[in-house]
Amino acid sequence: MKNLEFRTAASARGGMVVMAGVPGVAAGTRVSLIDHAGRRRNGLVIRTSDAAVMVEVFEGTDGLDLERTWVRFLDEPYSLPVSRDLLGRVFNGVGQPRDGRPPIVSGQRRDINGAALNPTARAYPREFIQTGLSALDGMNSLTRGQKLPIFSGGGLPHNRVAAQIVRQARLLGEAASEFVVVFAAFGVSSQDARFFQDSFEESGALERLVMFLNLADEPVIERLLTPRAALTAAEYLAFELDYHVLVVMTDMTAYAEALREVAVLRGDVPARKGYPGYLYSDLAEIYERAGRIRDRRGSITLIPVLSMPSDDITHPIPDLTGYITEGQIVLSRELHAQGIYPPVAVLPSLSRLMKDGIGGDFTREDHPHVASQLFASYAKALEVRGLAAIIGAEDLGEGDRRYLEFAEAFERRFVGQGEDEERDVYASLDLAWELLSMLPVETLTRLGEEELAKYHRLKQP
Amino acid sequence: MGSILEINGPLVRLQLPSVVLGEQVSVGAMGLVGEVIARNGDTALAQLYEDSTGLAPGEAAVGLGHPLSVELGPGLLGGIFDGVQRPLEAVRLATGDRIARGVQIPALARDRRWSFSPAPDRLAEMVLNGGDVLGSVQETASIAHRILVPPDVSGELLELAPAGDYDIDATIARIRMRDGSIRKLSLSHRWPVRQPRPFRRRDHAVQPLITGQRILDTFYPLLKGGKAAIPGPFGAGKTMLQHQIARWCNAEIVIYVGCGERGNELTDILESLPKLTDPRTGRPLMERTLLIANTSNMPVVAREASVYVGITIAEYFRDQGYDVVMVADSTSRWAEALREVAGRLGQMPVEEGYPAYLGSRLAAFYERAGRVEALSGEHGSVTLIGAVSPPGGDFSEPVTSHTKEIIQTFWALSKELADARHYPAIDWLESFSGYVGQAAQWWAANVDPGWAGARARALELLSESEELRRIVNLVGVDALSSGQRWSLEAAELIKEALLQQSATDEVDSYASPEKQYRLLAGLLEIHRQGIKLVDLGVPARRLLELPVMYEARRWKTRYGDDNLAALRERIAGLAQDFMKLEAEYAPTLATGEPAQGGAS
Ligand SMILES: Nc1ncnc2c1ncn2[C@@H]1O[C@H](COP(=O)(O)OP(=O)(O)O)[C@@H](O)[C@H]1O
């Protein structure tokens, strides 16, 4: 069927072309359409019978003259040619070169949809990745093979935070450049894309970088393929070439909106806010491609960035993401307004894999308790701050005033740090002890008695 | 033999005249399996358990003659199966790290032989009925797998195999059915998953399920055979709580259904359970556990089936006389799968896209929990614990609200508590249990007669503190009397020293009923001692400075279950901690005046 072209499109509407008189076309077949102007469009068979084949056209059906449209069914699924030469290259959203260099030549192609990992083949992620950011390393740490998104909002410095993580990420005892980076941008401005490119370039990492870019003014539907193409490259690099791959994807909100657009065209029943009920499974197909595999050396660590519409964490996109990913790093507009960078709101942030990747075997034996104490003390401090806002700080007792000072110092000195400042995890932990020492020692009940004896600076400031 | 007419995602329309609703079909060259969900004349609509990419109209389709069913017999325990009971370990060995489509591997290993001992009192010519025990296989060191006559078989026993080693397909008994036909029975049989397995009668649930988690066992108990839900937004701790239950609960068999959740969470269980020992049997916990995995990236149609596969296996062990716990993480993903199927069938959505029968499906599913007298006369139970993942954490959404009507124990997780790292983040005001009365009898008989009173007192303090906190937030702490201030602190103490329990703490991850009660009693005793002093005019501020207020927060991690005598002793000596203050304020015998001006 591959070499046959058909001109039997019977109707076109809302991004769908229906072909008549082409029996035996398989579901999920890739389609190439050449319109009357000779331009090529891409599509996918989403419904098929001998009588009618429904094709979803990624570039849309606007301006299609059915009489003069030639349709060809390609016998393989959407796939990406893979080889070591992926490194250092820039592709568009569907994996075609956009750096002016020739396409990847390789005998190997991989279906960009991937296939579900057998849960028995996974290896649980345990190795601590040091990002050099105290808010992450100390309290929401990342492990190799984890999927940990950044929840952000318009105007917040998520790009800078993501770029800093990419620059600084390293395993303890390793050089920072152990990683290769796969970067996928969809629906972002060329300025944002440029920012990342420059930032990678600065760290000299271009030859360790693969980029997939679908910018804001490029076909929306291609966005559905971009993260998949990027993860296909990542899987190849990680599980066939043994690289540790850090995948940064931005902006998942643009992806989900593209999915909604297609769902509306298809007439799918909407669940919440117009998003289709299968948004969850669709996002999971993407996010679950991160991880580690037994007896393989490489890994995929995934950092999706998404902007929360109206800063609303209960919006379906962050909500469903949070249900799938292994935690989330939440950026706060309030901290940002106070000039604190990175503006990580530590309480709603979470790393689910932290508990298995820290402590004596990985970082330092006091780490789990220090983190737990920081959370408890800061939560309490915020409560006091709330109270102070009502009754006035003057009316607080001596103990409570210490909590206010602690909150201040914690935000400015622990969460806040320079964009070029790389703190190792021990420095973060030592800083934590210094700050915790501002509080009465008896209140630090999450810390072990031996740890207190060893690390607490009993002299109160 | 029929053929494919149309393919639309996981739905295929087939030219296949003789199939019935619910029947399994195999389609295409890949042999993808699915089930018939609608019929119309000679055509049938089927949904496939696997992705249909590559399937073409005109390819063959056959009806398999049976509904979705599971294989029940020795070899289930310790295993991990997908949503339609394919053995994932064997699938991996056959097809590699990624799940290939169209793999057909039977659930139970064919090459393994089991040592079968016939039941001594089974004699030829005896009439046997469905559910009767034919004999047993020692499947693990602690679980004797009873080989049952399938529920739909009864008749005269013609022959029962002698003790010996048999594989899963070997005939171990022959039975002449009422209609004269002969049925050969083997160590395993199949049962359709959407049909509850029959039993003689329902029993009253009486025994609490002990999980070792204080907020569950002490405050919102569940009984063996009961039904519970764990609703909560993402990150609130549903999965951790279910893992804790799977680890520590005092059931004999645990079935963990990972329904539409993360792959790594199953890996976590697979890596950790074999290393943990069951304190009751001394055996690795994995031996009593069975996993069903349809992770979020696996096909949605099989997700809908996975909870039925799990509950049917649970009923099968119940019928052998075991107490089984099934945890399902998450029932919301199952409901969403149901919604997708309904949407494709064009059924009218009622709320948030869900079909009108969501509530009745949920109820029918939970109805399969319970403690029963099995057909064999044994008593067994299925306890069902479902996580619920409400969108946006909104408990008024359809799945949460329907589930709340059905279950008896509701463990409501709160984002506020989780954000403050108060774990388990169970909201003590919003949670409830309908089993407190029965649980109280057990606690009174087995731990301490004071249990019900102490529990009620602690809950009272907690709800009172909520009210006091509101006042403080309005006008500051100075508006409270010393007594109120003390109650507020006592509630704080209960939250931190009792309710909070870290799953990752070596000592406190599991707390025995005895430890749970001792801690509760000890903390209430602190409160009581304090009240005495407040009545003497001691300002609450002074009480808060007592070292015991901080020390008590460490009791849970300091006193393990092997060291409860020391905890009892510590609590018995509590009066000492208050003595100095008491002496300071107590009226002296001579004057009846406070020894010191107890200025506040
Ligand atoms: N009982 C607990 N003890 C310690 N930590 C917990 C507990 N419950 C939850 N957590 C923490 O919260 C995180 C999220 O819990 P999880 O059960 O995965 O949430 P959910 O399933 O509701 O999304 C865990 O990774 C762990 O860090």
Ligand SMILES: [Mg+2]
């Ligand atoms: Mg969970």
